């Protein structure tokens with residue numbers, strides 16, 4: 001199958017305007033006749049639901065949590081980028097576009113990324129109008145800070161709770177539409193199946209998480225905004241319920257899965273300290289603005305940090321990358337931290353940590369200024385580690401955080417299944433092989449507020465739509481399928497808990513398909529995942545019953561999908577015979593141990609097509625064409 | 638320093654809303670003091686599962702104190718006795734070896750119980766739907782810097798906006814009032830120039846909705862502020878009362 005990204009012709013900066021004009025419009029009176037299902041109420045799904053309802057569509061919105069306001073986006077800390085150039089430091093749409101393309105190691109689509117930069121300013125306007133309390137300068141204007149991978153200050157923030165405030169903005173817009181009867185809200189629901197009729201996405205099957213009831217919902221289009229799959233590593237900075245299931249169910253119904261091996265390992269997280277640990281906590285990258293990363297020069301130096309004199313410290317990022325220093329992109333910072341620890345220079349009890357030291361900044365700006373910027377992060381750190389970061393440098397280590405891979409979408413954000421749109425972290429679209437900080441919030445809101453309202457109209461106006469109802473046989477089949485899977489899970493009465501399997505899967509992927517990969521490890525990991533999956537279906541234990549509130553069953557379903565998906569992730573890593581961004585295969589590196597791309601053979605998106613449970617999925621490619629930027633070896637020196 | 642401790646838990650078990658509930662005594666052994674309270678419950682649940690019993694149902698998601706999904710009453714305190722802490726951020730180092738810990742759901746007339754520690758907080762959403770927003774359509778916003786807002790005003794708005802909607806204030810209040818929650822949203826928006834045009838309508842309709850949903854009245858007990866994991870100030874309640882009275886007296890909306 002030929003993947004057609006449907007990128008509009010014409011100069012880069014004019015593509016989106018022209019495309020918006022070319023898209024067919026739905027007559028206002030007809031909009032309410034169209035039902036749109038949106039799975040997910042994070043920044044992407046929440047903003048889409050509110051915007052589409054405002055336009056007059058009938059929206060049905062679904063989420064796992066008890067209210068849309070708690071979606072995983074709520075946890076984002078550091079900020080959101082926009083090319084406003086308020087700092088007058090030379091920012092522009094073009095620069096934001098270029099930084100994002102380069103940060104992604106030249107593995108994303110020019111047209112999508114340029115559009116993202118173009119609408120970034122509108123997002124800030126929109127959120128401000130909603131009442132998002134962004135940080136301000138004394139003069140009353142909006143404040144900015146810097147983030148990794150950029151030399152301009154373009155990140156807007158609301159203390160260390162930017163995601164919370166942006167999500168509450170989208171939630172308030174949704175609430176207004178719920179009150180107006182334009183959005184029907186279905187909280188505590190999990191999508192278990194996608195329903196396809198005549199080749200088009202026409203509905204979903206959900207499970208009511210309180211009663212265990214199975215439900216069918218029909219629509220004219222389905223939007224997936226179900227977030228990323230970082231929890232495949234078990235320990236990650238993602239929320240407990242973050243999953244791949246919604247996307248994976250769609251994959252099994254024909255949506256291609258793109259670049260699953262692009263998984264971001266974030267450099268600044270609180271290190272692991274026990275096997276019981278259920279998640280890892282991020283310390284926002286914004287701390288790298290003011291913090292300096294270092295390790296002792298001598299391996300095995302166990303002195304407390306305040307007894308290690310300046311001359312015996314190695315500020316390795318500043319030393320190796322004088323231009324970007326502590327603000328190198330995440331993939332570079334993470335790999336360097338791992339290398340330091342592998343060389344025995346790691347600190348703390350486990351030796352798997354490096355220092356992130358803000359003492360110079362505290363000395364320079366005073367404690368009060370630092371507290372205002374990062375107070376809640378410091379508090380969180382202290383709660384978890386029982387150490388006061390104002391006194392002792394923080395210990396940090398990389399952790400699974402974000403996934404650039406996701407369902408393949410075209411320029412309209414439509415997947416390979418007509419009528420199935422994918423937004424936010426769930427799609428693969430804008431970040432290539434590595435995402436820059438503060439650009440996931442930007443992308444989720446761009447997709448939901450400013451892209452899907454136009455492109456879904458083009459689809460609905462263009463297609464020949466028959467009304468379908470849930471009495472269609474396709475719903476019966478999908479329901480039967482979902483029910484059978486639940487029954488199979490409920491029959492598991494083995495000796496290991498589902499969590500135990502998940503933990504093991506995470507460990508395998510972390511060891512063999514994590515920050516640094518090699519063929520031998522990948523092959524070994526692949527076999528281990530297969531064996532673990534086989535054992536899961538023999539020896540897992542799922543208590544309780546199906547038609548009841550049953551959290552073990554919920555988890556079992558998600559872990560079963562992760563166990564299949566983990567294999568796809570490794571397969572993708574094996575097939576990409578190069579290193580790029582977050583995908584680092586040791587066989588492909590420069591003399592200075594940076595990722596070495598192979599633009600001749602791998603300047604493309606890999607999109608996987610499901611072919612059946614016993615079949616190897618088929619790898620399709622979408623060539624990436626660069627007309628506006630010159631491909632270079634990334635350098636942050 | 639990391640230690641391991643053993644604890645006795647008295648946990649509220651109730652299979653469904655209509656079923657009868659009771660306290661069940663469970664043992665948590667070899668608990669590392671670096672664990673969070675929820676990780677301790679995870680460990681207990683793993684053992685229950687292996688013993689062929691049903692694990693304790695409890696809510697959580699972010700596990701970093703921001704989503705508001707977790708919550709239970711620990712020894713009489715919503716989210717436990719530590720100040721400014723959600724249950725997911727409460728660490729076991731605050732307990733002693735041999736302690737007995739009582740774990741119950743948030744209780745309030747407006748919150749129905751689903752199972753064990755899981756409750757229905759949807760009335761809080763309904764209050765927001767009654768007016769906890771600024772009516773602006775996507776695309777209709779002016780350039781952000783055309784509305785200057787002084788830094789301290791933005792900070793005050795942010796203080797109020799930090800509410801995570803967990804419902805601890807309702808559980809803490811002897812009258813099961815939602816005043817702190819409602820006042821935080823009303824304050825957040827009333828403090829910002831963008832929120833002024835609808836301030837009167839918002840205050841009236843949110844407060845009416847709260848009363849309609851069987852939340853109690855505020856009798857100045859201050860328990861809400863003391864237990865709020867985000868330390869939202871009751872100064873917001875005073876601000877809300879001013880907005881409400883102003884709206885009642887001076888506005889055409891009744």
Ligand SMILES: Cc1cc2nc3c(=O)[nH]c(=O)nc-3n(C[C@H](O)[C@H](O)[C@H](O)COP(=O)(O)OP(=O)(O)OC[C@H]3O[C@@H](n4cnc5c(N)ncnc54)[C@H](O)[C@@H]3O)c2cc1C
Pocket residue numbers: 039040041042043044045046062063064065071072073074075076077078079080162163189190191192225226227228237238239242243245246282284401402423424425426437438439440441442444
């Ligand atoms: C700790 C942390 C800090 C971050 N900080 C930043 C930052 O400072 N700046 C930045 O730009 N990015 C940041 N990110 C990344 C960013 O937060 C996420 O990429 C982004 O919020 C994802 O938004 P989303 O709308 O795509 O999905 P999510 O917010 O993950 O929402 C997913 C939604 O889908 C629902 N859902 C999922 N599966 C199902 C299903 N099967 N059935 C029904 N519903 C389902 C969920 O209930 C939820 O409502 C951070 C991420 C983390 C983890």
Ligand code: FES
Pocket residue numbers: 696697698699700701702703704705706707708723724725726
């Ligand atoms: S789980 Fe999110 S606040 Fe506790």
